[in-house]
Amino acid sequence: MKTFENKVAVITGAASGLGRAFADKAATLKMKLVLSDVRDDALQTTLADFRAQGVDVAGIVCDVSKADQVEALAKLAIERFGAVHCLFNNAGVGSGGLVWESTVKDWEWVLNVNLWGVIHGVRLFTPLMLDAAKKDPEYEGHIVNVSSIAGLIAPHLLGTYNVSKHAVVALSESLYHDLAKTEPRIKASVLCPGFTPTGISHSYRNRPDELKNDAAPSDSMMACQMMIEKAVSSGKLTAADVAETTFQAIAEGKFYILTHPKFMPLVKARLEDMAEMRNPRDVFGMKA
Numbered sequence: 175m176k177t178f179e180n181k182v183a184v185i186t187g188a189a190s191g192l193g194r195a196f197a198d199k200a201a202t203l204k205m206k207l208v209l210s211d212v213r214d215d216a217l218q219t220t221l222a223d224f225r226a227q228g229v230d231v232a233g234i235v236c237d238v239s240k241a242d243q244v245e246a247l248a249k250l251a252i253e254r255f256g257a258v259h260c261l262f263n264n265a266g267v268g269s270g271g272l273v274w275e276s277t278v279k280d281w282e283w284v285l286n287v288n289l290w291g292v293i294h295g296v297r298l299f300t301p302l303m304l305d306a307a308k309k310d311p312e313y314e315g316h317i318v319n320v321s322s323i324a325g326l327i328a329p330h331l332l333g334t335y336n337v338s339k340h341a342v343v344a345l346s347e348s349l350y351h352d353l354a355k356t357e358p359r360i361k362a363s364v365l366c367p368g369f370t371p372t373g374i375s376h377s378y379r380n381r382p383d384e385l386k387n388d389a390a391p392s393d394s395m396m397a398c399q400m401m402i403e404k405a406v407s408s409g410k411l412t413a414a415d416v417a418e419t420t421f422q423a424i425a426e427g428k429f430y431i432l433t434h435p436k437f438m439p440l441v442k443a444r445l446e447d448m449a450e451m452r453n454p455r456d457v458f459g460m461k462a
Contacts, residue, residue: 183205
């Protein structure tokens with residue numbers, strides 16, 4: 175994408191963390207914004223902040239796990255601005271523990287948000303972007319699906335999260351190839367950041383009541399929570415840093431966006447294990 179000014183960016187999970195950083199960066203590039211978040215109070219504060227800055231912004235509460243709510247987000251974008259140029263499928267949650275201790279509710283919650291939220295975004299927004307490309311010979315579009323470094327490696331105690339983020343990488347690669355064969359003016363990227371200080375370690379606050387466990391967390395789940403909180407809080411790159419890298423990648427048409435180069439040896443080690451048909455190594459036991 176060559177220019178961003180006056181283009182329309184749709185961002186899920188936009189009231190905090192990476193989503194808010196994407197919105198802040200988009201605003202500095204003079205884009206028009208369509209923002210969503212599952213938390214109404216945080217969303218309204220975010221919208222008020224941008225309106226006070228003179229940003230042309232619209233917003234709606236949206237649980238990305240619900241197809242009808244993502245459809246309402248798409249409808250708002252088209253009704254307000256007529257087209258969508260950048261889509262950030264960003265909303266996500268974190269959970270973990272020993273993989274056999276994850277309950278059905280754990281799996282449903284994580285996959286519903288992290289995977290189905292991206293599926294709904296791709297399924298509903300891509301046709302709108304293809305339609306815009308047909309109408310406008312100058313149209314350019316870009317879809318960014320937010321995965322994680324856990325989409326490229328499989329760390330201990332993060333089974334549910336690993337599965338959801340690996341699936342986002344596979345979905346994104348498929349989307350990239352499908353768009354290249356169908357409408358090359360629309361690009362796709364997958365963002366795989368390392369540990370970044372965001373609110374994901376506290377995403378349980380947004381867990382629906384019907385998907386909360388009745389039993390107390392297991393020891394492994396508690397250990398995973400502490401590990402995530404420590405890793406996230408100690409992250410050296412900020413959400414703003416990740417947003418800057420992401421927009422640069424969009425401008426350059428890059429597909430893989432890896433913000434933490436120190437993890438690349440771990441990714442390469444995993445690929446080498448596959449290529450050499452070795453048993454997988456413990457990536458957290460390796461030096462990153």
